[in-house]
Amino acid sequence: PPAVSRAAPATAAAAPIITGTLVKVNVSLPEAAARAAATGADGVGLLRIEHLILGLGKTPSWYIEHGAEEEFITELYTGIKTVLDAFPGKPVWVRTLDAPTDEFRNMEGGEEEPIEHNPMLGWRGIRRDLESPDQFGLQVEAFKRLWAAGYDNLGVMFPMVNHPDEFTRARAIMKDLGVDVDNVTLGIMIEIPSSVVLIEDFIRAGIRFASFGTNDLIQYTLAIDRNNEHVAEMYQPEHPAVLRLIDYAISACRRHGVECSICGQAGSDPRMVTWLVEHGISSVSANIDAVRRIREAVARKEKQILLEAARRNA
Ligand code: PEP
Ligand code: MG
Numbered sequence: 001p002p003a004v005s006r007a008a009p010a011t012a013a014a015a016p017i018i019t020g021t022l023v024k025v026n027v028s029l030p031e032a033a034a035r036a037a038a039t040g041a042d043g044v045g046l047l048r049i050e051h052l053i054l055g056l057g058k059t060p061s062w063y064i065e066h067g068a069e070e071e072f073i074t075e076l077y078t079g080i081k082t083v084l085d086a087f088p089g090k091p092v093w094v095r096t097l098d099a100p101t102d103e104f105r106n107m108e109g110g111e112e113e114p115i116e117h118n119p120m121l122g123w124r125g126i127r128r129d130l131e132s133p134d135q136f137g138l139q140v141e142a143f144k145r146l147w148a149a150g151y152d153n154l155g156v157m158f159p160m161v162n163h164p165d166e167f168t169r170a171r172a173i174m175k176d177l178g179v180d181v182d183n184v185t186l187g188i189m190i191e192i193p194s195s196v197v198l199i200e201d202f203i204r205a206g207i208r209f210a211s212f213g214t215n216d217l218i219q220y221t222l223a224i225d226r227n228n229e230h231v232a233e234m235y236q237p238e239h240p241a242v243l244r245l246i247d248y249a250i251s252a253c254r255r256h257g258v259e260c261s262i263c264g265q266a267g268s269d270p271r272m273v274t275w276l277v278e279h280g281i282s283s284v285s286a287n288i289d290a291v292r293r294i295r296e297a298v299a300r301k302e303k304q305i306l307l308e309a310a311r312r313n314a
Contacts, residue, residue: 020302022283023295024091026263030079033086036288043090044083045211045285046157046263049139050099052079054107060097060135062109069138076142084151091153093187093211093263096139096170098125098159120216120225125160125189126170133173140177147184155185157211162194164205171206185209189263191216196245199252210253211285214264218242237266238275247279254280261285270297277301 024045025036030052036044053060056075063072084092100119104110116122129136146154158170167188175181186206190196191213202210214237219226221242224235236242253260261283266272268290274297276284286294 021277021281021298022261023291023298024261024283024285025291026267026285026287027083030082032288033083036083037086039288039291041087041090041286041291042283043153044087044092045261045267045283047080047083047092047094049076049079049094049097050103052076053097054099054103057107059104059107059109059113060138061112061132062107063138064134065109069141072138073141073145076139077145080142080146080154081149081151084146084154087153089153091155091185093155093157093185093209094143095157095159095189096126096129096136100124120219126158126166127160129158130166130169130173136170136173137177140174140179143184144177144179147179152184155187155209157187157189157209159189159213160191160216161188161202162192164198164201167202167205167207187211187259189213189216190249191220191264193217193221193245196249199249200256203252203256203258207258209259209261210249211261211263212246212249212266214242214246214262214266217245217264218266221245237269237272243275246276250276250280253282259283268294270294273297274301278305 022042024043025039025041026046027033027036027044028048028051060072063069080094101113101116101123102119104113114123143154143156158167161167171181171186185208187209188195188202188207190210195202199210215226218224218235218237222234222239224231226235250260259282262276262281263285267284268286270293273284273294277298278301284294
């Protein structure tokens, strides 16, 4: 792959590191919470709920049609609570449901899922939730109960957003459902190039944080299917277009004091993380097994930045 550019953005020199880059961890199943917490990570930068929900064997709409909403909410509440309990006082960003329709197909209720040629580009993430507020509402109810129980370290992250209106509408639905939206942490995944282009508009719309979902950002920027072995060699996290998009979004977030993070696989790569720290990212979230080496890579880079700054000022 092409070498990572070492050129610092114009803003990097002007904004010295005040707090170090946080190193968080990704969690995909509540059962992994204890192992994730044992890494000493600074929080959870991505809690996926797909596996928890797919593991139930029934689609969210099945629960609604069968009047079993309470069962769904309880499962979700309990799963997320397990992770929150493992990270007391540390931020835990729960991502709203982001399973493509084909993953629901073989479940009870799956026959009602739309048949799509391109599920990865289809009815998933925030699109699904905005079109089916009843399904979104089940998730919001679980979040609401957790906030009411005092878990104010819970943040909610919306996947697959491509327009600030989607964030605004999701926030409005949450408000209608009784969430005190001004006092909870809501943010977005940056995984579609349009959300990079419009990052300032997202910031104006009130996001509290943004996190790069590089797994998707790479595939949508380069038009390379992330699951297609025939083009796997062209799937390049360090492609200059990807790096430039990331740099652009980090710079905007820094200018406006919005936390900027990464939770895609690239956040578990020390070389990429070194580049991200150099370019001013505020936190990174790595796989459980990668937290330690990512922490070392961050520390090495921060030490270098601080030494260079000290020498300049000496
Ligand atoms: C990503 O796209 O980088 C991401 C973290 O989400 P997922 O891999 O679940 O699509
Ligand atoms: Mg994604």
